[in-house]
Amino acid sequence: MKPAPFDLVRPETAEDALDRLHDLGDDARVLAGGQSLVPMLALRLVRFSTLVDISDIAELQGIDVRDGGWIRIGAGTRQSAVEQSPIVNSGVPLLARATPLIGHFQIRNRGTIGGALAHADPAGESPAVALTLDAVMEVRSKTSEWLVPADLFLKGTWTTCLEPDQLLLGVRFPVWGQRSGFAVKEVARRRGDFALVGAMCAVQLNDGNKIARSCITLFGVGATPIRCRAAEKELIGLPFSQVEGLGQLAAAEAEPRDDIHATGSYRRRVAATLVERGIREALDEALYG
Amino acid sequence: MDEQVVELTVNGITMVVRVEPRTTLVDALRDQCGLTGTHAACEHGVCGACTVLFDGQAVRSCLLFAVQSPGHEVVTVEGLTPSDGGLSPLQEALRRHHGLQCGFCTPGFVVSLTAFLAGTKSPTDEEILDACSGNLCRCTGYRGIVRAVRDVSRGLVE
Numbered sequence: 001m002k003p004a005p006f007d008l009v010r011p012e013t014a015e016d017a018l019d020r021l022h023d024l025g026d027d028a029r030v031l032a033g034g035q036s037l038v039p040m041l042a043l044r045l046v047r048f049s050t051l052v053d054i055s056d057i058a059e060l061q062g063i064d065v066r067d068g069g070w071i072r073i074g075a076g077t078r079q080s081a082v083e084q085s086p087i088v089n090s091g092v093p094l095l096a097r098a099t100p101l102i103g104h105f106q107i108r109n110r111g112t113i114g115g116a117l118a119h120a121d122p123a124g125e126s127p128a129v130a131l132t133l134d135a136v137m138e139v140r141s142k143t144s145e146w147l148v149p150a151d152l153f154l155k156g157t158w159t160t161c162l163e164p165d166q167l168l169l170g171v172r173f174p175v176w177g178q179r180s181g182f183a184v185k186e187v188a189r190r191r192g193d194f195a196l197v198g199a200m201c202a203v204q205l206n207d208g209n210k211i212a213r214s215c216i217t218l219f220g221v222g223a224t225p226i227r228c229r230a231a232e233k234e235l236i237g238l239p240f241s242q243v244e245g246l247g248q249l250a251a252a253e254a255e256p257r258d259d260i261h262a263t264g265s266y267r268r269r270v271a272a273t274l275v276e277r278g279i280r281e282a283l284d285e286a287l288y289g
Numbered sequence: 290m291d292e293q294v295v296e297l298t299v300n301g302i303t304m305v306v307r308v309e310p311r312t313t314l315v316d317a318l319r320d321q322c323g324l325t326g327t328h329a330a331c332e333h334g335v336c337g338a339c340t341v342l343f344d345g346q347a348v349r350s351c352l353l354f355a356v357q358s359p360g361h362e363v364v365t366v367e368g369l370t371p372s373d374g375g376l377s378p379l380q381e382a383l384r385r386h387h388g389l390q391c392g393f394c395t396p397g398f399v400v401s402l403t404a405f406l407a408g409t410k411s412p413t414d415e416e417i418l419d420a421c422s423g424n425l426c427r428c429t430g431y432r433g434i435v436r437a438v439r440d441v442s443r444g445l446v447e
Contacts, residue, residue: 001332005290008310008356038352039333041311051310053357080346104423106337106401109346110353191422 003041007050014059014140018167020052022142026164028052032076032115035107060114060169063087069175075114075138075168079126080105082113092173094133094182094202098125101184104192114168117153120160120224123194125184127154128219130171131227132200138169145169157223176213180204181285185274186220195220197256197267201278203235205286211235211243216279218271221254228253231275240283247272247279297358299324300368308355315339317355318365326366326396337424340397341365347404347423366396369403378446379403379437386440388433394426402438412442 008031011017021028028050031037040046054060060076063085071091073082082088083099102108102116102125116126117137129135130150137148139162153160162168176182186198197220204213214235219225228250235246256267290309297304299322306321313332318324318341330338332351339351342364350363369377376384379402389395398421405412405420412420417438421431440446 002313003311005309005311007290008354010357034352035334035349039335042333042351055357056360104337105405105420106340106347106349106423107334110343110348191419 001042003038004044004047006041006048008053009050010053010056012057014054014057014167014169017052017054017057018140018142018165020050021165021167024050024052028164030054030118030167032118033078033111034115035103035111036115036119036121054167055110055112065091066172069177070172071175072170072172073113074170075117076112077114079108079111079113079116083108091175092129092133094184094200095129095173097182098129098184098200101125101186101195107192113171117171118160118162118168120154120156120158121194122157122223122225123196123198123220125186125195125198125219128198128200128217128225130154130173131225132202132215132217133173133176134215135174136172138171139166140169141166147172151227154224159223176202176204179206179286180213181282181287183278183281183285185278185281187270187274194261196262197221197270197274199250199271199274199278201275201282203279203282203286205240205283209240209287211238211240211283214279216246216250216275218250218254218275221256221267221271226254228275235279240287243279243283247274247276250275293356295356295359297322297355297363298361299363300365301362306355310354310356312355314341314350314353314355314358314363317358318350318363321355324365324367328393328396330393335425336394337397337401338394340400340424342368342400342404345404347401364400366399369399377403378441379406382437382440382446383434385446386433386436388429388437390428394424394428397424398426398434402434406438406441409442412438414439417442 029048031051031053060074062074089096137153139146183201186195200217202215206212214232216228231250251272256264328338330336334352341350
């Protein structure tokens with residue numbers, strides 16, 4: 001239960017980190033909060049010759065409001081800081097509600113939002129929120145930078161578009177504004193366990209109390225979280241009072257498999273219920289605030 | 290991979306250790322600093338027996354490497370215990386409510402819950418249970434631990 005030997009370097013700036021990653025190649029790995037990576041190292045599921053520790057790089061941390069209705073969070077920001085941020089609580093309610101569900105407070109004191117996104121656990125809350133809201137990732141290498149939307153960033157189980165020499169610098173979440181509502185619904189055996197299955201719902205009403213925008217995500221149902229686009233489309237233009245039966249439609253878009261924690265059919269049945277409850281809750285908030 | 294010399298600040302004291310990069314903070318504290326109050330159990334971030342305060346925040350020391358610690362302040366359970374040989378209010382409350390049996394998980398609970406109580410004024414039972422969820426106990430069934438936290442939060446223990 002000890003990691004295999006490695007070297008550890010502690011660059012002081014993001015630029016230094018990128019230089020290091022560029023030089024070290026795919027034998028190196030970024031270490032942020034370590035709450036996902038270090039268990040894997042300890043269990044020897046993975047092995048790297050060098051860890052590039054970015055956990056103390058101040059410029060990678062911070063939460064601020066950007067022009068055009070965006071909230072930008074530095075990738076190295078601790079989950080506990082995200083959870084407690086007044087900017088996140090008022091500007092990105094879905095993220096504020098999902099973050100306390102991540103592990104336990106001790107995990108959130110070290111784990112970072114960027115680390116959670118880069119680790120891309122299929123049942124992780126942070127990737128699911130990013131996908132639901134179409135968040136945008138800021139990716140950099142030594143020589144280039146990109147903005148990558150969540151659905152292109154998340155590629156598979158523990159797989160993102162990040163190459164070994166690239167760093168996730170930050171993530172931008174859109175602010176939805178008035179008449180919107182959000183819900184996170186997940187099932188886990190114990191508080192803090194990975195979700196067996198979860199749903200995230202975001203809706204926005206127009207002046208006539210009809211649904212103008214809707215985003216529904218299921219997570220824990222496949223290699224990545226998925227957007228239930230058919231169900232989302234069904235919702236558009238519906239008066240809030242006529243929303244029914246969307247859970248089945250949403251769940252049908254997922255193809256969860258059996259594993260040691262739950263069967264695929266269980267996940268699908270529960271997913272339908274969670275979407276029903278999530279949409280109702282989000283609509284209530286959109287209507288009544 | 291080679292050993293290096295690292296300065297840790299633990300319970301207010303600077304300690305110099307010689308460690309490999311892969312040496313976890315829990316192992317450095319126990320083996321090199323002689324502070325065996327912090328326990329190593331699952332060693333992969335699940336059980337909480339290794340909990341320490343890192344810059345005042347409760348964290349799992351099995352998921353930190355000693356070489357990451359320079360520039361940070363570590364407090365172990367020894368640092369939360371009064372130096373005169375007495376018990377902190379939480380430790381006294383745990384004793385009173387039989388919130389420990391074998392005692393193996395107890396330092397982790399003391400550190401986690403001390404941090405929790407410092408940041409939460411009047412926790413509900415639900416919040417106390419939630420705060421306990423990151424530490425596993427095989428012996429007690431948690432009731433005595435919750436009662437202890439309740440008492441301390443109500444100022445019933447000096």
